[in-house]
Amino acid sequence: MNLKESATRVAVLRVLRDTVDAAYEAERRTVLDGLRAARAEFDLKSIRVTLPDQTPVATITLIDPQPAVVVADEDAFTAWVAANHPCEVETLVRVRPGWQRKFLTHLTALDSVADPHTGEVIPGLTALSASAPRSFSLRPLPGGPEEITRAWRSGQLDLRQLLTGMGEESPVAREEAHGR
Structure with a gap:
């Protein structure tokens, strides 16, 4: 690869990284708001995250501030x-x-x-008094990152869909809808 090709890759990867970061922050806020609402309504603190084929890949848990x-x-x-x-x-x-x-x-x-x-x-x-939770932790399950990578490479996860938030319901939203 020559310098011009490397420079193009850097520019493209930077734009992709910024797009992914923006999508991540927006989804993170949506998940935090959803977990706060689920805590208030159902006393739910954690949610299991699964891929579209129901393979568990992570757990998301509200972090409760202390008084x-x-x-x-x-x-x-x-x-x-x-x-x-x-x-x-x-x-x-x-x-x-x-x-x-x-x-x-x-x-x-x-x-x-x-x-x-x-x-x-x-x-x-x-x-x-303790404030409302301002954050949550995301702990991948053993093998979870590898399962996400496998699902992405096999086409089971569509990055375009994830980044635009359009199309099929996200695994986290599906979990919330089903009360898991």
């Missing part, structure tokens, strides 16, 4: 720590970041903004 305690008022929290844990306050008058992370994590586990020893509400802290 957290965060510092809402840095000055009030720093004053409280200075009064109650003075060795954890640095000279520049801030809470040591490592201790703050550990302390807030411990409070999150308790689902509280009160001192676990005295019960005193700690000024400057606010408890946030």
Whole structure:
């Protein structure tokens, strides 16, 4: 292959990559929205992904954020720590970041903004509830990527159809429709 042919391949592959990336992001948003709706309606968190011939290739699972305690008022929290844990306050008058992370994590586990020893509400802290899932994980099943490649090469999966979103229903949509 000469330089001109390689340059053409690079240009074409770049356009294809960008097209695939855009289609991936759009489908990812559709799947996330669908999983959120399925969670709300059916308490469904995961979905098995299959090829058109029903060969399982992956599992998609919502990732649930954890509730957290965060510092809402840095000055009030720093004053409280200075009064109650003075060795954890640095000279520049801030809470040591490592201790703050550990302390807030411990409070999150308790689902509280009160001192676990005295019960005193700690000024400057606010408890946030967990937000709606913002992402999901996709874990290929053993042999799943190879099965996808086989289906693509054999013509069972039509990339044009996948990239345009037109034509036959996608495996994920089919799974959602059938409640699997």
